[in-house]
Amino acid sequence: MRWGTARRVLRQPTGAVGVFILVVILLVAFLGPLVSPHSPTETLGPPNSPPGAGFALGTDFLGRDVLSRLLNGGRSVILIGLSSTLVAYVIGVLAGMYAGYRSGVRDMLTMRTVDLLLAFPPLLVLLVLVAGGGAHIWVLIVGVIAVQAPAIARITRTASLSVRQMPYVEAAQARGDGTARIWRADIFPNILPPLLADFGVRFSISIILIASMNYLGLGLQPPTADWALMMSENRVGITLNPWGVLAPAIALALLTVGVNLVGDAYLRALTRSVLPRGTRRSRLRRRSNGTAAILATLPSSGDAASIDDEVR
């Protein structure tokens, strides 16, 4: 991310709030284990006791310290979500560039596969994989990749279709540059900004999917400290110590909202950095100057929602 874009993110109220929330929650998730007062998996007191001496947020259904579990429970979901989203980008971008650059049968076959993968409800993909492969961290990662990569491939294909017709690509072809070089030097740098535009939204969808699987008991297994898992475990004790459920809920809410606010602000910042102020998207489609034209093929910043409609 260039500094200009970063400044534009921070200048928007939602962006600034989002960055603040995200920084706080990331500090909690990654530095939390260092300051955790107790072991997250050790029974230390009576179950479901309310906040009090020794336990700032009380104890959970097995008598473990809620605060320690909260401080240890954020890393896994963030890391699994991030790694699977990144791998999905690698696969999706390669497949999309392949389909967009090589039209014809190869394009059609790739896109039919993509369509087929998008024809499954996302959560069902994960559920079926877990039913076959068992509740395991790798199954979750593969599932998220299977959900995200096809959507990324579709956007990449659209973007590279329009880049392929640019004069500089024709020039490179006329020069006799190899395909690998054209992909690396001409196509990839020019489709990257629009592809990254919805990274935040995608990342938050990955987190929601993984958290939902953990909540259903089909993801990370006890006694792992995980925010979503804590919420389902402590439900029975909700009247005795509501913090067992509320604390991880607030942490998870801050994480997803923070990621989404930043993602949305980034999309807006990116759109504005390329377009003159006040340009309307409908006008843009008729123009054809590089990145602006590609950005115009994306859903407009106001409805970043339509990006996740493929996934949700």
Place this chain on the structure above:
Amino acid sequence: MSLVSVSPETPAGEAPTAAPSSRAHLRHRFPLTFYIVRRVLAGVVTVLIASAVIFAAITLLPGNVVQIILGRNANPQSVSAIENQLNQGHPAWDRYVHFMGNLFSGHLGYSTAGLVEGQKTSVESIIGPAFAHSAVLAVATLVLFIPMVIVLGLAAGLKAGSVRDTTISVTSLAISSLPEFLVGTLLIVLFFDRLRLLPPVSSVPPGTSPLSNVNILVLPVLTLLLVSLAFGSRVLRACVAEIVSQDYVVLAGIHGYSQRRIVFRYVLPNALPPTVQLIAQQLQYLIGGLVVVESVFAYPGIGTALVNAISVHDVQVVMVVSILLAAFYVMINVVADVVAILLDPRVRTTIS
């Protein structure tokens, strides 16, 4: 997404006399019928491939459920019953054809978990009531969703950039980024733990209808509505904002037409096709949303049935339910595409 996929497949300027083949002739004479038939066929093929993928994933993946069941239970009678049901001796392809044949003729088979216990429980008896319960939840959500999303979308989109719009947009952005189980849990904390107004668990005693106790439906429906309204209103807002900036709406405003007339005569009819897409998306969303929300409230619907079946390795129930859900998902897509074609004359001309 479907609207976009129509145009590239359209042959540009195909001359009517140039193509003597009967297929091209049909395509030219009855473009609409041709398109619909092709779309439906593509849907059927997708469902078939999807069912094969689901079957393969569940029966062939390394964490093989059959081995887990067989390892857990040493009773030779049930072992042979399961082996029989899953036709372990036969190649995977045979088993798949057998399974699909049964599915098409209406034999959903027997619950694998039941066979392990030594009893024959038909899958129908497990998922029949569950489907009915989920349908109640889905219909209730959808009936409330449609008017509310239109009002919210109009409220935000008609005055894009206003305080009202920003409030709705930011709130919906925040809510739509929350997982369903989180919203549901927060509602339980509020309405059960704090206010003692509504039950935290929506259990339905066997043999009774969830409608006999409407109280239990409130929180699940509210959860689904909050999450999906946030998402839907953002989509509709963008669409309404786009329509409002069109020349014909601006002209109607210059003519001095009343706000009401502009909204009902010019804005709403043009927002209809996207709304239909939105309703389809809402139905598709509900498939995933129901699974989670039903689990939060322990509501005995199809989602709970699926999650339970997965945790006890009930292969037969998992396969039947996943294939039915996938088929439902694809069917909604097909219907939405066809309706979009029929509703929007612009799309109709692109395909013909």
